[in-house]
Amino acid sequence: MDKYSSYLYHAVYSVLRSAKDAEDVTQEALLKIYASLPQYQYQGLKTWMTRIAVNKAIDHKRAMERKREQLTADIEDMLPEDSTHTVEEEVLENQRRQQIKQYLDDIPANYREVVVAYYIEDKSYQEIAAEQGVTLKTVESKLYRAKQWIRKHWKEEEWR
Template sequence: MEKYNSYLFHAVFSVLRSTKDAEDVTQEALLKIYASLPQYQHQGLKTWMTRIAVNKAIDHKRALERKREQLTPDIEELLPADGIHTVEEEVFDKQRKQQLRQYLDDIPANYREVVVAYYIEEKSYLEIAAEQGVTLKTVESKLYRAKQWIRRHWKEEEWG
């Protein structure tokens, strides 16, 4: 582990482009490598370990993208559409934005930070995690819980 840790970290980092994620995935890969040693066929150890680490990184990246895709459509439906043409639409849009701000103020503070950062400021999970000094899993959990909170507390007819 000591000999190949740095090498595997760089391989994982080249896929993820995030130090924290690369560190986490490298650790997961090292555990997987250790658990898989009985199946190793003694042909190209470094290549075998790199393949495991890179596959872990790709899986992690895909999981992040899936989670982002699952969460994004619901909140985007709440945001006003672009291309406003009439005065009535502008007034309605202004009222809707004001109502959205009011609703955002009602969201518990620990969820509001990640909701605003992700949906309004359009930051990635990685950027949010780095700014808030938390793990990626914490950001994912907060967004998931915020989405659940929104479903329970915001009435659909208010956005229709």
């Protein structure tokens, strides 16, 4: 484990692109490798271990995609079915999207990145911290300050 865990972590990370998920899947892969040692045929240990780890990563990625698809389907099921969109409704929706984009552009850049990553891209604090190379506390502070800025500069009536 000591000799190959770092190597396997990097192989798993190359599939998942998430440090937290890569750590978890690497641990699962190491357990699977240990449990599968009696079946090992003494041909290319590193290749055999890598194949197990990468397969675990692919399985994890597929499971996450299925969960995401199921969540999206559940949300769509909760929305009222209105297949008769009028041109007026589409124009109003496009205007609303433009307004939201404009509001996001007004947020100071150092806050905008965190707000977009957290609320629009649905990333966790850990993912944002890793991507931006900052601490978790920094992400929390930026989100808190962004919320304060939004409360101060955006009027609630504009969102109704």
